[in-house]
Amino acid sequence: MRKVATLLALFALATLPAVAQSDMGTQEQIDRGKVVYDKYCSQCHGYEGDGNGYATGRVLPVPRDFTAGKYKFRTTPSGKLPTDEDLIRIIKIGLPYTSMPGWPQISDTDIQNIVYYLKTMSPMWQNPDAYGDPIDIPEPPAMSEESITRGAQVYIEQGCGACHGLAGRGDGLSAKTLKDEWGNALRPVDMTKRWTFRGGATRKDIYRTFSTGVNGTPMPSYGETLAEEDRWDLVNYIYSLGDGDDPGYDTLLVVQRIDEELDISDPDTLFADAPLARFPLVGQIIEPGRNFYQSSNNVDVRAVYNPQEIAFLVEWHDFTKEDTGSNDPAMEVPTWDEDNGGTAAETEEEDEGGFWGVEEEDDSGGGDFWGEDAVDEGGGDDFWGDDSGGDDFWGDDDGSGGGGISDAIGLQFPSKLPSGNRKPYFIFGDTQSSVDLWFVDLAKNAALATQYLGRGSGALEISESDEIEISTSYDQGKWTVIFKRPLKARGGVSLSEDMFVPIAFSAWDGFNNERGNKRALSPWFYFYLEPAEKVSAAGPMARMAFFVLLAEILLVIFIRRRYAAAKSEAPAPGA
Structure with a gap:
């Protein structure tokens, strides 16, 4: 059947006007493309290409259907098919911070053969109206403060903050309810992290996205509604929100020595000159309670x-503030909750179903976040597929997110400094080497952190401690905890200056139902307590140079004296 469909598609395309022609490849190229696709792509996109x-x-995000x-990322106008070059680019470089490598x-x-094979999967490639010429992307104009200011005004006028938030951190009022045309939950892009932009992080990439839109999502095209100058102003404003095309992750936190009192009620002053260290977080997928999309x-x-004393300021972006309910690092996570498309009822029998031990999704082209069909096939509904304007991310109307799960943060240290290279297991320690976990449930509004002693994820116990003071705040999509x-x-x-100490981090998003082992976490990194007096290299170098010079002078004097003595003791000529 696949070959018959391919031949029909080739015949249909051969009869299209020249402007709608597309290179569909030969049958041999398509067959080769299928072989490569089945090997590398089918695990996510399915053997039939239905996602x-x-x-x-x-x-999550779910694979492309x-x-x-x-197709979302293209150089062609909104609603049009991509060019071969668009598809080749995505296959080669992938999509940052997704499962598409x-x-x-x-x-x-x-x-190229994969591209030919993809074209056999949809009748859209037979529709002459689905084709469009790539848009013109001019060279970016010079950035200026005036352009950035105008772009900020365009951002407000176009209502970008409704999804992306006033500060661009993806925390807009509609952020919880966004879905694509298949009912899959979406999260707005965090404009302050250019390295996560799936369509590319350059100003040309951003201009292209604004001009073409993102097909199948609420992100519109501004190609016909905004003048070119306005689009570039908006690009420059968005570009100014980020601090680089690359996150610039660190492995060492330098702790600054100061002589003042550590007043954590005034963090802007306290940490004004402290160097920043940025550490990556990934989903915990090793032990039960896995988090495949943190x-x-x-x-x-x-x-x-x-x-x-010592004080740590920790900040991270979270597009919702979940400060009700509760959280706990020892909470159990049922197996079904590891599956982004599963429910408890679907996974009572873990040994049945698909590759992951759960029932595979149907072939309807993508259900909602929980694998349910969100679109009424009877038609006439709005974008959300119902008459109410759409449920929230979790399929209810109250916007409560994870059903009573709150946001949380944790800092982890070895209970004892390791004497060698071996550190405790980074997932809450092990039976041989325990960890201290400083945990903050952000729903409690407490003045002290809870300290746990960890000998593994199944062996966490609360320590009696009243020593860790905390201060918490949330502002426009960003948590700050001190x-x-x-x-x-x-x-x-116990800590002292000139000491290197391992440190690791965990973050829980209550809206994403993260608790217990289902969380974002880091491996071990280090912090270093900078000494009060920094030893300059100039002093030791000058002293070393002086001693070397002195040694050379003494050596010269010694050699000359030996030479003079030897000469005086030598017999006279003819003696």
Whole structure:
């Protein structure tokens, strides 16, 4: 049947006007494309290209449904099919911060063959009205403060903040309810993190996205509604919100020494000169309670200390503020909750169903976030597929997110400093080497963190500690939590200057139902308590140069004296 459909598609395209022609490849190229596709692509996108592969339940955003013929990232106008070059680019470099990797190891010939095969999956490639010429993307004009200011006004006038938030962190009022045309939940882009832009992080990339829109999503095209100058102003404003095309992740946090009191009620002053360290977070997928699509991808950390105390400032972006309910690092996570498309009822029998031990999704072209069909086939409904304007991310109307799960943050340290290279297991320690976990449930509005002693994810116990003071705040999509503790603690590692100490981080997003082991976490990194007096390299170098010069002078004197003595003792000529 596939070959028959392919031949019909080729025949139909051969009869189209010249402007609508597309290179569909030969049957040999299509067959080769299928072989490569089945090997590298089918696990997520499915053997039929409908986005229902074996891994779909563990993937968010859900894989592209090629049978619909709708592609998000293109150089063609809104609603049009992409060019071959558009598809080749995505296959080669992938989509940042999604499960779609780049495939540089696949040859250019085989990537082109995959493109030919993709075109057999949707009748859209037979529709002459689905084709469009690539838009013109001029060279970016010079950035200026005036352009950025105008762009900020365009951002407001076009209502961008309704989804992306006033500060661009993806925390707009409609953020919880966004879905694509298949009913899959969407999260607005965090405009302050250019390295996560799936369509590309350059100003040309951003201009292209504004001009073409993102097919199948609420992100519109401004190609015909905004003048070119306005689009570039908007590009420049968005570009100004970020701090780089690359996150610039660190492995070491330098803790600044100060002599003032550590007043955590005034963080702007306290941490004003403390160096920033940015650490990556990934989903915990090793132990039960797995998180295959974590909400947070990094934490920004600063730290200071004085002779008595140390303070850490930890910030991360979270597009919703979940400060009701509760959270706990020891909460159990049922197996069904590891599946982004599953429910408890679907997974009572874990040994049945698809690749992941759950029932595979149907072939309807994509259900909602929980694998349910959100669109009424009777038609006439609005964008959300119902008459109410759409349920929220979790399929209810109250916007309560994870059903009583709150946001939380944790800092982790070895209970004892390791004497060698071996550190405790980074997932809450192990039976041989325990960890201290400073945990903050952001629903409690407490003045102190809860300290846990961890000997593994199944062996966490609360420690009696009243030493870790905290301060918390949430502002426009960003949590800020400050921890303060004495250097010489009754429990845990005692700290002193010129010391390297392992540190790890965990973040829980209540809206994403993250609790217990279902969280974003980091491996071990280090922090270093900078000494009060920094030793300059100039002093030791000058002293070394002086001693070398002195040694050379003494050596010269010694050699000359030996030479003079030897000459005086030598017999006279003819003696």
